Amino acid sequence: MIVVDAMNVIGSKPDGWWKDRGGALARLVDALVAFDFDQWVVVVADGRPVPGLPSGTRGNVELRYAGRSDPDAADDEIIALLAELNCGESDSREDQPVTVVSSDRALISRAEQLGARCEGARSFRRRLGW
Numbered sequence: 001m002i003v004v005d006a007m008n009v010i011g012s013k014p015d016g017w018w019k020d021r022g023g024a025l026a027r028l029v030d031a032l033v034a035f036d037f038d039q040w041v042v043v044v045a046d047g048r049p050v051p052g053l054p055s056g057t058r059g060n061v062e063l064r065y066a067g068r069s070d071p072d073a074a075d076d077e078i079i080a081l082l083a084e085l086n087c088g089e090s091d092s093r094e095d096q097p098v099t100v101v102s103s104d105r106a107l108i109s110r111a112e113q114l115g116a117r118c119e120g121a122r123s124f125r126r127r128l129g130w
Contacts, residue, residue: 005102
């Protein structure tokens with residue numbers, strides 16, 4: 001499973017995303033669906049659902065909203081998901097380790113303490129070609 005800190009990935013490239021946050025999130029989700037990962041991808045975004053982009057699944061990509069907009073909203077949601085998955089335990093729901101995609105040092109530290117692997121936002125974007 002890959003868990004994506006959406007706004008951290010979107011914000012890693014200064015391409016004017018801040019002028020249309022909802023559009024940027026939609027483009028990220030579209031890029032993830034098009035990449036066709038061979039594992040489940042969960043995208044976690046800050047705040048409430050963007051009009052026209054509800055939470056839910058598209059292929060093997062699931063979009064979730066943190067429901068609040070404070071600075072650590074998505075981070076807390078990601079950590080809760082990792083704790084729920086027991087990603088550091090041998091009886092995890094998946095054979096592959098969970099990878100968290102973010103460049104947020106605090107989130108990376110928290111995720112690694114729970115047994116997740118981490119990948120930087122820019123590296124992930126390059127892999128996507130996005």
